[in-house]
Amino acid sequence: xxxxxxxxxxxxxxxxxxxxxxxxxxxxxxxxxxxxxxxxxxxxxxxxxxxxxxxxxxxxxxxxxxxxxxxxxxxxxxxxxxxxxxxxxxxxxxxxxxxxxxxxxxxxxxxxxxxxxxxxxxxxxxxxxxxxxxxxxxxxxxxxxxxxxxxxxxxxxxxxxxxxxxxxxxxxxxxxxxxxxxxxxxxxxxxxxxxxxxxxxxxxxxxxxxxxxxxxxxxxxxxxxxxxxxxxxxxxxxxxxxxxxxxxxxxxxx
Numbered sequence: 001x002x003x004x005x006x007x008x009x010x011x012x013x014x015x016x017x018x019x020x021x022x023x024x025x026x027x028x029x030x031x032x033x034x035x036x037x038x039x040x041x042x043x044x045x046x047x048x049x050x051x052x053x054x055x056x057x058x059x060x061x062x063x064x065x066x067x068x069x070x071x072x073x074x075x076x077x078x079x080x081x082x083x084x085x086x087x088x089x090x091x092x093x094x095x096x097x098x099x100x101x102x103x104x105x106x107x108x109x110x111x112x113x114x115x116x117x118x119x120x121x122x123x124x125x126x127x128x129x130x131x132x133x134x135x136x137x138x139x140x141x142x143x144x145x146x147x148x149x150x151x152x153x154x155x156x157x158x159x160x161x162x163x164x165x166x167x168x169x170x171x172x173x174x175x176x177x178x179x180x181x182x183x184x185x186x187x188x189x190x191x192x193x194x195x196x197x198x199x200x201x202x203x204x205x206x207x208x209x210x211x212x213x214x215x216x217x218x219x220x221x222x223x224x225x226x227x228x229x230x231x232x233x234x235x236x237x238x239x240x241x242x243x244x245x246x247x248x249x250x251x252x253x254x
Contacts, residue, residue: 008238029245107150172213
């Protein structure tokens with residue numbers, strides 16, 4: 001049984017004050033929730049405050065939205081794994097489609113981040129997904145395999161078990177469009193098959209694969225109860241405490 005993992009990616013939203021207010025409300029909303037791993041990835045400016053507020057919580061894990069693969073040095077504007085570990089960050093998002101499209105991150109760069117995360121005992125959430133043009137051309141499975149093989153190069157089966165994959169169809173991120181549950185399940189099953197090819201079926205069966213792409217309370221339950229969907233990477237809907245809590249509750253339902 002793979003434990004569902006629901007992660008909030010706040011992107012470039014939420015000040016420190018807003019983070020504090022959110023957490024106060026959010027904790028009340030999820031008091032009775034069990035059986036779901038919850039991750040919040042705030043902007044870097046709010047990491048220290050959220051770490052302080054969480055106080056080592058086992059119910060809500062701290063995540064980061066990005067980091068650089070070098071340990072230290074002349075890399076203006078970047079954050080290292082050591083800096084994240086100091087704040088008790090557990091997860092780090094790697095290869096988000098916005099990092100790929102806007103900031104030009106390649107599979108090779110993303111792979112260096114995945115390996116560096118594991119070397120520092122951070123758990124990477126590796127994002128993969130196709131654009132609308134790639135899906136319309138029938139290339140979505142080819143794109144997923146290329147991104148998975150590139151991003152996971154050199155990752156051991158043991159490290160794979162501490163890696164979360166997030167399938168995020170680029171055409172469904174922030175657009176209000178969502179892959180149908182059948183489309184999402186098909187992509188997740190293909191992703192798991194590729195992972196099995198990179199390692200073995202027993203390992204692939206244990207790797208958690210999230211869906212990310214306009215997840216909201218209205219569609220969460222159907223998506224989260226597909227056989228190969230093990231959670232969600234939530235953007236806009238995670239900025240409001242009750243909305244995010246409803247998605248988490250949907251993941252906790254049998």
